Amino acid sequence: MLAETICSAVSAAGLGIAAITAYRKRFLTAARIAAYSLVPVGLVMTGVVEWLSGIVFKPTVWIGFGLLAAAWLLFLTTRAVERRGGSSRRERKAARAAERDAAVAPGVSSPSLTSGAGSSAPQAQNRPKKKPQQTGGSGDDFSDIEAILKKHGI
16 A cells, blocks of 8 residues: 555656646656656556565565576576587587688688598698798789779779
8 A cells, every 4th residue: 555655656746847847848858757757656557566565575486586596597507518518519619610611712622521540631731822922012912902992983
């Protein structure tokens, strides 16, 4: 009963402030204040306030919230362990390798997955080849930039 009275008083005060704001020709702000001030009365009329006051004072409800929190923590912990777990490390490495192979340029050959005996030849194929450096000067260094500028008419 006390909660309903307090909510009604808060709503009445809010509507009074909204009226004063509307008197000052700030109608949008007044409408927003009126909307906020009608929320407590709406909560009382729908029974939410009575429901909340019933929940707050029951110990079984708090035990239920504790169990929900424990379940949530267990879920998060299992997700973290699953992400960091050692059993799926090979799977993660295989997925990373597949992504890397998919991102390789078309001209580059991908490493063979079936090579046996641990030879170093597949490793040599993985290494990117260095472009030969030109000794002529810095004219070629900016050729791509010049092409972009010409494209845009600059």
